[in-house]
Amino acid sequence: MPRLVMKFGGTSVADLERIENAARLVQREVERGYHVIVIVSAMSGKTNELVGWVNQTSHFYDAREYDAVVSSGENVTAGLMSLRLQQMGIDARSWQGWQVPVRTTAAHGAARIEEIGTANLDAKFAGEMQVAVVAGFQGLSPENRITTLGRGGSDTTAVAFAAAFGAERCDIYTDVDGIYTTDPRVASKARKLDKIAYEEMLELASLGAKVLQTRSVELAMRYKVRLQVLSSFEDKPGTLVCDEDEIMESNVVSGVAFQRDEAKMTLLAVEDRPGIAAAIFGPLAEAGINVDMIVQNISEEGHTDMTFSCPTDQVARARKALEQAMADGTVAYENLVTDDNVAKVSIVGIGMRSHAGVAQQMFRALANEGVNIKVITTSEIKVSVLIDRKYLELAVQSLHDAFALDKAG
Amino acid sequence: MPRLVMKFGGTSVADLERIENAARLVQREVERGYHVIVIVSAMSGKTNELVGWVNQTSHFYDAREYDAVVSSGENVTAGLMSLRLQQMGIDARSWQGWQVPVRTTAAHGAARIEEIGTANLDAKFAGEMQVAVVAGFQGLSPENRITTLGRGGSDTTAVAFAAAFGAERCDIYTDVDGIYTTDPRVASKARKLDKIAYEEMLELASLGAKVLQTRSVELAMRYKVRLQVLSSFEDKPGTLVCDEDEIMESNVVSGVAFQRDEAKMTLLAVEDRPGIAAAIFGPLAEAGINVDMIVQNISEEGHTDMTFSCPTDQVARARKALEQAMADGTVAYENLVTDDNVAKVSIVGIGMRSHAGVAQQMFRALANEGVNIKVITTSEIKVSVLIDRKYLELAVQSLHDAFALDKAG
Structure with a gap:
């Protein structure tokens, strides 16, 4: 049985x-x-x-x-x-x-x-x-x-x-009755997914769709356990989190995730030397700062700019840790610039691996709406951008439309 | 240690x-x-x-x-x-x-x-x-x-x-701060005991002083565990429940216990034959009746009267069980008389074993107050009587006085 x-x-x-x-x-x-x-x-x-x-x-x-x-x-x-x-x-x-x-x-x-x-x-x-x-x-x-x-x-x-x-x-x-392409409160066209790959679920979970504990998804992926998320109050199928082999047809992008309360911090003119990243992020880790995106610009004349994002309510602590590091002489920088009016928006999809131009399509959709991109990071199945917080809803809705997420793949 | x-x-x-x-x-x-x-x-x-x-x-x-x-x-x-x-x-x-x-x-x-x-x-x-x-x-x-x-x-x-x-x-x-000679709400002269013997505690517990679970006292007696009952809210010694050897001086009687809501049931002119007690109390046990005192009068012309007591709220069930036994032909009796206005009063004390006349002293104290005794049972360290409920307080107080329980032995 x-x-x-x-x-x-x-x-x-x-x-x-x-x-x-x-x-x-x-x-x-x-x-x-x-x-x-x-x-x-x-x-x-x-x-x-x-x-x-x-x-x-x-x-x-x-x-x-x-x-x-x-x-x-x-x-x-x-x-x-x-x-x-x-x-x-x-x-x-x-x-x-x-x-x-x-x-x-x-x-x-x-x-x-x-x-x-x-x-x-x-x-x-x-x-x-x-x-x-x-x-x-x-x-x-x-x-x-x-x-x-x-x-x-x-x-x-x-x-x-x-x-x-x-x-x-x-x-x-x-x-909740399953995993959605994005938060229905932000984009009314959000659609419940029938299936989603483990990798996608991991990216979506850590980005804010707090339905499943991340560790449980990792474990399911490792042991190939087919996970179904469904409502105990409504009698209908939920979303199956499974191996990508089991997902025959799918959109290139599966979902749009976002993090509303992000802050962007930039260290200007940091002395560029081996070990400088460790010298910066070590004190931040010790202070319990959840550093998310990290971007380092090209070096000019022995100096570089280092940008990272973290939750808005950790900015004060992050600033204190960095100023202390400066005082201790472990890090040297010219200025520390903070922008705590940003939000992060990400598109996630295993289809990206075999489709070129997905990031470009994202950037164009945002540009068409006049949304300026402040920071970009990419991984194999995800593209994330920081934008002004006031554009968050607009950005999510336009990306949902641009990748036709309201229609099944 | x-x-x-x-x-x-x-x-x-x-x-x-x-x-x-x-x-x-x-x-x-x-x-x-x-x-x-x-x-x-x-x-x-x-x-x-x-x-x-x-x-x-x-x-x-x-x-x-x-x-x-x-x-x-x-x-x-x-x-x-x-x-x-x-x-x-x-x-x-x-x-x-x-x-x-x-x-x-x-x-x-x-x-x-x-x-x-x-x-x-x-x-x-x-x-x-x-x-x-x-x-x-x-x-x-x-x-x-x-x-x-x-x-x-x-x-x-x-x-x-x-x-x-x-x-x-x-x-x-x-x-509570210990074991008392009787319930202080009934007799204001009630005195906290410094020590009480296991056997006495067992008799008092089963008679209504619900401070210690009966089983725990039995276990303490078997393994000679010295038990102290004391209050967690007042900083003073409680009552030690211990072996009688540890109690040097003591009153002949240690306490007066009582059970307010008793009923007396009498089967008149029961056919007197071997096995009749089992035939009566078997059905009562099956019906879950807590039979307490049992008294059988002498037999006359092949018939006897059988009296027992039980909690008042079990009278109806007890009557039904006995009438059913009559109908089944397992028991024959002339009449079933119920008095549910009685109470039980007991004196308890290990000193009784070595002192004659304790029961007689009890009966005289009750007689002096005009309290009529309806049923008597005795054990080695206890004498119990059933009396009209309206005399309960009077009986407890007069017995407490008669045995000088307000003074340490």
């Missing part, structure tokens, strides 16, 4: 009524003939309540105790979901991370799954045809302490189970 | 402030030089919330899932208590039942502790001098499922740990 992993996020199991709704979705797949593994999150709000208590109790908290407290939310949902399924006449039982066991590293609060023991669940699939309801987000450290995988970790749990048990698919039930 | 078990009930850890208060009590014992094992209950209200969810989810619930859900409350408290102790500079860690491990029977919802593994905690006492904060009320079944010990089970957890680790004492912190 084929196996299926079904993962329900916090809003999908927010109360007893929603747990019942989710259980009916499980029932449907059982009736279709799947061996089902259900991965559940905590009822929404519960994890925040527990985290709040930990923070109020201890300033410098022991991450092992944090994990012991916070993991309890998923255990409650797993038990309740099992009971609900039993009430529907479906054999089911809950599994906590240590019972499976889900073996992880000892990095409490952000542990990585190392191995999932399959013998216990396999026995239930073979003998009793039982639905396994697994508490997501948690595992067991080498010292037999409870670990958690970090926020959004239940997605990662789901993909890891799908890989370990050779599931046909891993369905991620959430409160 | 001597070891100490400290158990905090739900009201003693009801919120973060009370957890901090409890942690300060632990700190004091650590500073006195004890190796401390802390046993915690769920924050008050939490277990009821979880039980409510289970009941709303499933009518005929799987007790294994019930246990998996309900045990999470204690895990949260254990983590928070460890964090609070760490915040005070005390090395501490939480232990869930399966981590210790606390091995129990598979009787989910009412499991019995079979063995407590001591190696893991002993290692922490030897090497790191760490406070162990243990989630009470829970254990691990032979199938590696989570079990719970039933309501009030954290007291039993505490006593079992005290026995397993050879603790000098087991302190049960609660919202």
Whole structure:
């Protein structure tokens, strides 16, 4: 019998009524003939309540105790979901991370799954045809302490189970109905994608379409786990995140992503010498600045200009770190210019690899609307530009039109 | 170093402030030089919330899932208590039942502790001098499922740990400051006892002084664990429940217990034959009736009267069960008379064993107040009577005076 992993996020199991709704979705797949593994999150709000208590109790908290407290939310949902399924006449039982066991590293609060023991669940699939309801987000450290995988970790749990048990698919039930070509609130013509390649999803996720945890997509790509993102509240297919081989026809560009609150910082006339990039970005990393795009202009007379972008609310800290580096003598520059009224817009698509002129097409579309480009970076399947923030909506809409994203490829 | 078990009930850890208060009590014992094992209950209200969810989810619930859900409350408290102790500079860690491990029977919802593994905690006492904060009320079944010990089970957890680790004492912190000679709301002269023998505590607990779970007292008696009941909100000694050898001087009678809502049921002219008691009380047990006192009068002409008491709210069910037994022909009697306006009053004391005339002293004290006695039963350390409910306060007060319970022995 084929196996299926079904993962329900916090809003999908927010109360007893929603747990019942989710259980009916499980029932449907059982009736279709799947061996089902259900991965559940905590009822929404519960994890925040527990985290709040930990923070109020201890300033410098022991991450092992944090994990012991916070993991309890998923255990409650797993038990309740099992009971609900039993009430529907479906054999089911809950599994906590240590019972499976889900073996992880000892990095409490952000542990990585190392191995999932399959013998216990396999026995239930073979003998009793039982639905396994697994508490997501948690595992067991080498010292037999409870670990958690970090926020959004239940997605990662789901993909890891799908890989370990050779599931046909891993369905991620959430409160959105799939992945869109862009944010529908910005471009009304945004269209839900039937399929998207892992690589594209990774670029879109890190660019702001916060539907799936990046790590879970990386894991799915590595183990070729077919991931479906779909709504637990609407009965329709979602978006399948899969290998590009499975996507027969597709647009050259799959989506337009954006980041509204970016800032551009430029160091003018930096002394150009080997190691200068490390000297600049080392202090920024230490200060916890999320540097995104980096552009270095050609050198003139031993000096160059270095531009980078970061979130607007980190500008003050970034400036402080760079001025300190200047004072320490590790970096020399003439001036530091900040523009915190920019936004980033990116087009993403695996089709770019085999199509020339995609970047040019993007630049022309923006030029036609009078949008000035301030910084450009490119990767194999993505072109990103920084523009004035006031043009963000205009840029997204015009790119969506230019690449005909409202029509299926 | 001597070891100490400290158990905090739900009201003693009801919120973060009370957890901090409890942690300060632990700190004091650590500073006195004890190796401390802390046993915690769920924050008050939490277990009821979880039980409510289970009941709303499933009518005929799987007790294994019930246990998996309900045990999470204690895990949260254990983590928070460890964090609070760490915040005070005390090395501490939480232990869930399966981590210790606390091995129990598979009787989910009412499991019995079979063995407590001591190696893991002993290692922490030897090497790191760490406070162990243990989630009470829970254990691990032979199938590696989570079990719970039933309501009030954290007291039993505490006593079992005290026995397993050879603790000098087991302190049960609660919202009352000790065991009283009787209920102070009924007799204002009620006095807190410094010490009470296990046997006396058992009789008092089952008679209504609901401070300690009966099972935990039985366990303490079997393993000679010295139990102290004390308040977590007032800084004064509580009552020590201990072996009678440790109680040098004591009153003949230690306390006056009572049960307000009793009913007396009498089967008149029951056919007197071998097996008739079983024929009567079998159906009552099946109907879930808590039969308390049983008195059988002498037989006359092959017939006898059989009187028993039970809680008032079970009278209707008891009557139905007996009428059914009559209809089935398993029991024959002339009439069934019910008096649901009675109360039970008992005097308890290990001193009775060596003092004659205690019962007589009780009957005279009641007679002096004009209180008529309807039923009498006696055991080695207890005399109980049923009286009209309206005389309950008068009877308790006069017995308290008659045995001079307001003065230490």
